[in-house]
Amino acid sequence: xxxxxxxxxxxxxxxxxxxxxxxxxxxxxxxxxxxxxxxxxxxxxxxxxxxxxxxxxxxxxxxxxxxxxxxxxxxxxxxxxxxxxxxxxxxxxxxxxxxxxxxxxxxxxxxxxxxxxxxxxxxxxxxxxxxxxxxxxxxxxxxxxxxxxxxxxxxxxxxxxxxxxxxxxxxxxxxxxxxxxxxxxxxxxxxx
Numbered sequence: 001x002x003x004x005x006x007x008x009x010x011x012x013x014x015x016x017x018x019x020x021x022x023x024x025x026x027x028x029x030x031x032x033x034x035x036x037x038x039x040x041x042x043x044x045x046x047x048x049x050x051x052x053x054x055x056x057x058x059x060x061x062x063x064x065x066x067x068x069x070x071x072x073x074x075x076x077x078x079x080x081x082x083x084x085x086x087x088x089x090x091x092x093x094x095x096x097x098x099x100x101x102x103x104x105x106x107x108x109x110x111x112x113x114x115x116x117x118x119x120x121x122x123x124x125x126x127x128x129x130x131x132x133x134x135x136x137x138x139x140x141x142x143x144x145x146x147x148x149x150x151x152x153x154x155x156x157x158x159x160x161x162x163x164x165x166x167x168x169x170x171x172x173x174x175x176x177x178x179x180x181x182x183x184x185x186x187x188x189x190x191x192x
Contacts, residue, residue: 010078017089043096063126074122083118094108110154127140150175
């Protein structure tokens, strides 16, 4: 399999994930503000998840700039990441429909932690499969530190959801903001 084919497959899966999430947004049956009010948590969970999927897509794109060849380990690590990301629409819908209820928020936090772990595994497999890319080791190490911090925050958000789900939601948004600006270190290393 070529790198381009793997990237195209991944892009397609991520596009489908976003499409499935938007299909969960139901139109209200009324035309007043009271009809829209119950949809606010659903919309907030959609915006959060859409942004997270977009961040994964952007980082996946940057990460695959470091790849010169594809092997079966990379294929399976990438598929593992896509599996966990494909469950985001379920977590998004459940959390939004239940107005950020404790259990749904805790499950969403666990799902985000698993996505983060899967991305870290993919990053490590790519690094291990490209031992000659020494100039990229430092930018990828920096990205892996940021990724591990995200996973720790997501795992922290699980028990916090049982204290107050809103605090967990704030933690989700904190991680999102942390990743919103793409890591320029990979781009710089590739130009050198």
